[in-house]
Amino acid sequence: MTDTKSLEDASKDFAADLSALRDDISKLTASVAKLVKAEASATTDSVYGAMDAARQKLSDHASDAKEKISGASSDLEAVIERNPLMAVLIALGAGLVVGLLTGGRK
Template identity: 35%
Template sequence: MPHKPAVEAAKDELLAEFQALVSDTEKLLHSSANLAGAEADQLREQLHSSLKRAREALDVTRSSVRDQGQAAVDATETYVRENPLQAVGIAAGIGFLLGLLVSRR
């Protein structure tokens, strides 16, 4: 199961990619009026490249989060299969505590 630092690193990488994408988009908007042919094409290509990197980073992060969630589900299912009475006891205890909290309001 991936650890929190791996998820945080993926999140930071994704954020950096989107910041670069926003920066490139702003640059394109500000420069588009003054650029001619080849310069505009080059800037558009840079923007396209940044967008592609951001999409790839998003896909990696999405996959990582999905894998982490699936690993948590699998670990929970394994625990419940191996310790059914403890799982029922824990669930009952949590339900009881939540009931107490809700009834106080």
């Protein structure tokens, strides 16, 4: 009878331990899910921040390039106005070179 009683006690203890283990696994799963969600959110925020910084940098570089091109265009116009004959001769020479390089029509 004592063997049966100790077997029943051991079975109850095992069932209680198994139940506690299930609860611990459920809590651990919930904690891991929260951690993964928080890390994913932080990573997403980091990526969006990097994209915004890159977009701003690209915009700054584009406006700098636009200003430089505008300045170069103004300088070129001033040079053409000062030396119109030279500008025409340079354009003629460039046209001839391009025509010779492309082979022309035969």
